[in-house]
Amino acid sequence: MSVVVVIGLFLVGLIAGRFFKSYSVVRKRASLFMMWAVYLLLFFLGISVGNNPDVIENIPQLGLQAFLLSVGAVIGSVVVVALLMLLFHKNNRLS
Amino acid sequence: MRSSIIILSFFALGIILALSGLLPRWMLNESLSTYALYLLMLIVGISVGSDKSMSEIFRRMKLVHLLVPVGVILGSLAGAVIVSLFIHQISHGTAMAIGAGFGYYSLSAILISGIRGDEAGVVALLANIFREVFTLVMAPFLVKLFGRFSIIASGGATAMDTTLPVIVRFSGKEMTVIAILSGIVLSLLVPVLVPFLLIFFS
Incomplete structure (x- = not known):
């Protein structure tokens, strides 16, 4: 089930992130990547909404x-x- | 505010391109955004887990500081559930998950659309944008009616960034620290609380 995967991956990331505490590069890359992932996902949400006449109506x-x-x-x-x-x-x- | 506009432009661009029918077939694949969501959650986890200042903030935090975010959580969920009693199209669980966006509309909309579908995702996006806008517009009235903590409560997760200027202006400079703390705690809870509410109340 996708909800379990969503929470699971967040927790995996949380634990993995603790090992990168002294690498500021990782943190900077992560926040930049996060920003673009959010843009991409909202773009996808837009596409999906645009293709869904029920939602548009x-x-x-x-x-x-x-x-x-x-x-x-x-x-x-x-x-x-x-x-x-x-x-x-x-x-x-x-x- | 600037980043809000960029985020919304991407959403609008997606709608426009989809409506124009110019998009290649593979871009319409649903599983594409599911995998992107998985990747995002992993990265959000890494960025939170690797943040040194975060653990420093939590070490210094006193229990009283948690009163504000705890109140925001209880109040948002209760308020959203009460509204959902009158709206039959939205289940109580989805309503609570939308309330648990605390104004963090990008992440909450992505999560809710991924788990509950587009319609709920759009409601989550709009509801949490409205929350930010209300807070910015109503700030002076909120302070008069409900006291200095009310703007921080209304701002939710956005109290640490987009609504911080109105908090400083109308509640006072000395509220900055509590606003940022409350905003951080609530932002951190969004990726956990939203999926949890959707599973638990489905």
């Missing part, structure tokens, strides 16, 4: 869903953090 509806989910996540985060601060954060110790 539904874009307004998907946009509305995205908007609502985003509002929910933002309000949830702001409220829960505010509550946690009221409960635990006295005298501004955090800042």
Whole structure:
């Protein structure tokens, strides 16, 4: 199953990365490579979306869903953090 | 912001090329992006694992510092689930995974589209872009209504880079460290939490 592979490869990378701690070259290459991999994958996502008439037709509806989910996540985060601060954060110790 | 525009241009370019029908057959192969995703996850792991400053940051971090990212995680997942109760097209698990993008739209959209398909990927991309935009636009109101931590909470993973300027301006300079810490913790969690939520709640 692809989800297991996704998490598995991340963990393998995490462990492998620890051996490269003293090689700054590896880190620099990795972040450059990561940037291009993200560009490439979003390009692929664009291609895949462009070839999927269902998605293209539904874009307004998907946009509305995205908007609502985003509002929910933002309000949830702001409220829960505010509550946690009221409960635990006295005298501004955090800042 | 500059990199956001580049990222979105690649996405838009993909759509335009696909719609134009100019692309060669092999580029339409689904497994191509699956392998690219596998490779990306390996590289993300290597880059996190090899980062020396990261372990330094975690060593210095106190438990109270985790309150903000923990609140963002709980709040984002809860908020997204509540919204999904009213949207029948999106399952609770997918909604939570989208919420767990914390504004890190490139990685969360790639992961969610790879695991759950294009439609969910597009919603994830848009929802997490909206999150960044809301934070930038609503920053002054958030501070007035919910206090100084609210912009950091709203910004989620972006509090360490794209929304940091509005945090510094409207919450104060002394919030910089907590904003960056919270942003780093949340960014690191995206590649683990998003796939996990998709498996666990499928």
